[in-house]
Amino acid sequence: MAEASPATLGALLQDARRLLAEAGIAEAALEAQLLVEHFTATTRVEAIAAPERPVAAAAADALMEALRRRRDGVPVHRILGYREFYGLRLTLSPGTLEPRPDTETLVDLVLPHARRTVARTGRCRILDLGTGSGAIALALLSAVPQAEAVGVDICEDALATARANADMNGYGARFRALWSEWLRDVEGRFDLIVSNPPYIPTADLDTLSREVREHDPRRALDGGADGLDFYRAMAQGARRHLAAEGAVAVETGHDQKAAVEAVFSACGWRLVVAARDLGGRDRAMMFRPQGNA
Known part of the structure; x- marks a missing residue:
């Protein structure tokens, strides 16, 4: 049985935006970007320039768990563990x-x-x-x-x-x-x-x-x-x-x-x-x- 292809950076970002928007989160696009960048250790530029970049399964799983927590009402910066001020x-x-x-x-x-x-x-x-x-x-x-x-x-x-x-x-x-x-x-x-x-x-x-x-x-x-x-x-x-x-x-x-x-x-x-x-x-x-x- 063939192994599943690894998730790509672009697909993960698209899925994150969709999941957060479906949960009624007002700033779904921005929060999706923050979470994807954090859990995949990438930047916005990389997401634009290399959307087909593969993402390790462990990072994708951590991102999905973070998205679940955000949909459950945990603030995005509590999930990240920091905030800019x-x-x-x-x-x-x-x-x-x-x-x-x-x-x-x-x-x-x-x-x-x-x-x-x-x-x-x-x-x-x-x-x-x-x-x-x-x-x-x-x-x-x-x-x-x-x-x-x-x-x-x-x-x-x-x-x-x-x-x-x-x-x-x-x-x-x-x-x-x-x-x-x-x-x-x-x-x-x-x-x-x-x-x-x-x-x-x-x-x-x-x-x-x-x-x-x-x-x-x-x-x-x-x-x-x-x-x-x-x-x-x-x-x-x-x-x-x-x-x-x-x-x-x-x-x-x-x-x-x-x-x-x-x-x-x-x-x-x-x-x-x-x-x-x-x-x-x-x-x-x-x-x-x-x-x-």
Whole structure:
């Protein structure tokens, strides 16, 4: 009996697109490309130039299993085990939120402040609360060579992942991971305190997409009854860790700008600048203590 011919790169890509489209996945073509490239160790150029290239059975089988998982609701980047963020490749783990492009809005918002701080003092000390994969802190370290950062999280798995990402991207010497229940065990003062805190109201968690609801850690999503618990904690506690001329910046839900501003204002902060994401939705805000220029 003749052996079956090996699968080809082009056929696998076509099958992957079809399977994901049939499952109702919105970006089926893009996700198929990502999965095929990852599990066959090929590039988009190779798929175009050499579609008849044979693919080993083990790689084809691994791809089919990945497609099955994606059809079952596992996010594509959880399957790959990493995600690109601000030009960095970041490993994901069960304890980390999957960093998303909306959060790059927060990085862009605070970069001018970080650079002004360096121009004034020669350095910028950053505190990233709820660091997860280390995405925000490491993006800032990549853009500001004179900066150093402390990433805080309550999850040991997340802290280990953040440390690994810092080392993998070449920023390990400027990044320190710290276990703390929010600000409780933080010491020292920082020029910039940043956070993408949990901000989904508890009652809304079950309405999130399957990919988020079942695969992002709940504690990284649940912001309490009104979604504002962690903003209150920052507004009440951040000042004692803020250096002179320092600032606090947060990501917010698209409909939370007024509520978050009210929380900070009630604790003696003023809004300095806000930014919208690429979809035109309110996404990030930066505050300084009232009375500071």
